[in-house]
Amino acid sequence: MIIGLWLMGGIALVFGMVVFVGAPYVPSKRREIRAAFCDLYRLSPQDTLVDIGAGDGIVLREASRLGARAIGYEINPFLVGIARWLSRHDARVSVRFANFWTTDLPPETTVIYAFGESRDITRMARRVAREATRLAKPLMFISYAFAVPGQHPIKQVGAYYLYRIAPLHTDKS
Numbered sequence: 001m002i003i004g005l006w007l008m009g010g011i012a013l014v015f016g017m018v019v020f021v022g023a024p025y026v027p028s029k030r031r032e033i034r035a036a037f038c039d040l041y042r043l044s045p046q047d048t049l050v051d052i053g054a055g056d057g058i059v060l061r062e063a064s065r066l067g068a069r070a071i072g073y074e075i076n077p078f079l080v081g082i083a084r085w086l087s088r089h090d091a092r093v094s095v096r097f098a099n100f101w102t103t104d105l106p107p108e109t110t111v112i113y114a115f116g117e118s119r120d121i122t123r124m125a126r127r128v129a130r131e132a133t134r135l136a137k138p139l140m141f142i143s144y145a146f147a148v149p150g151q152h153p154i155k156q157v158g159a160y161y162l163y164r165i166a167p168l169h170t171d172k173s
């Protein structure tokens with residue numbers, strides 16, 4: 001009984017602590033993800049999508065359904081376990097226990113998916129721009145629920161915003 005209470009308290013603490021580094025866990029809706037990967041950005045087997053804050057991995061599995069490779073970064077170890085378990089039969093999906101603020105994107109990344117929160121969205125877009133610069137290629141950035149202030153989306157479908165984030169020009173002179 002006491003152990004159960006400690007365990008539940010620990011789990012609640014981990015879920016609560018996440019607000020200091022990013023958005024708390026709220027899953028995207030499957031119907032909306034499907035619409036986004038069709039009408040906003042047509043995901044294909046040529047894509048590698050990274051969900052920065054993967055939750056239970058629902059976005060990853062939907063991306064994989066369309067043939068894309070899908071990688072999730074998730075900071076909550078319980079959600080990493082759940083996402084891995086739910087995706088265990090899907091060879092195109094992988095889930096990493098990682099903080100997206102400090103973890104580089106894989107070189108094959110083409111699309112980044114984020115369901116963050118308003119506090120973080122500008123910083124997230126800047127992080128993606130730095131990664132586009134490091135990888136020396138443009139990256140597609142799909143943001144659910146939050147527009148990036150001061151940036152024009154190339155498309156909007158429902159609550160989704162699509163940005164093409166180009167490498168930053170660095171002055172090497």
Ligand SMILES: C[S@@+](CC[C@H](N)C(=O)[O-])C[C@H]1O[C@@H](n2cnc3c(N)ncnc32)[C@H](O)[C@@H]1O
Pocket residue numbers: 018021022023024025026027028051052053054055056057058059073074075076079098099100101114115116
């Ligand atoms: C709003 S949920 C979105 C979950 C999933 N992307 C979806 O759309 O269904 C945000 C997720 O990001 C995770 N998260 C928050 N900060 C993070 C960070 N710095 N690094 C990795 N994951 C983070 C949370 O634990 C949570 O699962």
